[in-house]
Amino acid sequence: MTARIDIKFVLGLLVGAVVVGGLVFLVTGLGGDDGDSKKTAGTDQVTPAPTGGGDEGDGGNVDDGDKGDDGGSGGGAPKGEPLTTPVPDGPGRISCPGPTKTVSDAKGLEQALRGAAPGDVIKMNPGTYQGKFVATTSGTPQKPIYLCGTEESIIDGGGVKKGYALHLNKASYWRLVGFSIQNSQKGVMADTTKGSVIQGLNVHDIGDEGIHLRNFSTGNTVQYNKVYNTGLRREKFGEGVYLGTAQSNWESVTGGRMDNSDGNIVRGNLIRATAEAIDIKEGTSNGKILNNVFDGSKTGGDKHNDSWVDVKGNGYLIEGNKGTKTPLDGFQTHEIVDGWGRGNTFRNNVINLAGGRGVGINDTTGGNSIGCGNKVTGGKLTKKGTCS
Secondary structure, rough: OOOHHHHHHHHHHHHHHHHHHHHHHHHHHHOOOOOOOOOOOOOOOOOOOOOOOOOOOOOOOOOOOOOOOOOOOOOOOOOOOOOOOOOOOOOOOOOOOOOOEOOHHHHHHHHHOOOOOOOOOEEEEEEEEEEOOEOOOOOOOOOOEEEEOOOEEEEEOOOOOEEEEEEEEEOOOEEEOEEEEEEEEEEEEEOOOOOOOEOOOOOOOOOOEEEEOOOOOOEEEEEEEEEOOOOOHHHHHOOOEOOOOOEEEEEEEOOOOOOOOOOEEEEOOOOOOOOOEEEEOOOEOOOEEOOHHHHOOOOOOOOOOOOOOEEEEOOOOOOOOEEOOOOOOOOEEOOOOOOOOOOOOEEEOEOOOOOOOOOOOOEEEOOEOOOOOOOOEEEOOOOOOOOO
């Protein structure tokens, strides 16, 4: 009797050890040793890493997940040749006053931006400034803050896959004048800035868009810049100048609110982009797109990138622009949010479709004014042939 009890006891211990060992293996296997701590045990779901919201120690100068109108697949564009055409002449140019600070390297620039105060004029000597730079201090209407240089003063972001070469992060009344920006995911990013001027920059070799005003950035001017070789990371997101935020990104960028980046002026720029030269997002209004020159020879990184300017906002004046070559249309309107893409005025634009299969101005929304003074080569002005 005693022997039989001992055998059962031993067998019970062995079975228990096997069960416990299996449970330990299962738990440790789910936890993993590969560093993927975001995978949830018992499921195939992975918790996404947080995106940049402007509260990071680097001033929010990170890839914030703003993926454009969709997050689909797609590769980067090959680097093109430099854009040598001069930017247009025009009114409203500003000049840099005499410097109050002069910098010659990345550390000096970082310190100058961190310590900037209203009325400062920061001069960048010729040279390469490697890094991603952030301004968080505001000037005033009477005493803006200047950051000035020449085309040989180059901010190099270190790679086209992540980050902003220069970020105005809740910093208003800045004057960015005359220098170059290259080799970053996004060139100039302006979040919640007002009354700033971005002038005479040479922005090129950029992963996504060249210059972006968003997150309630109002009353700014983007003028006489040269923007080209965008979309090297994702061709479909290679806009030249981007105003506002796509509805699909409101949650991550503006906390779910419509991005009313209103009253911005984009004039006299020379743009060759893989996506739209100027993308005007739903929720933005009352801006002006004036006297820009568009080279559409590289446009077409996605089926949606088929015009120089896409107007999804309200109340814009689009006047005096010139464009050559497009996959489809010169200008388009779209209604992404009910009631938007309306009340815009197109006049005195010069449109050379140069093989584009569409029309000069394709008003898919309706409710916009298309003047008969717009000139088109290579096709009709509108689908119905009407103008006002």
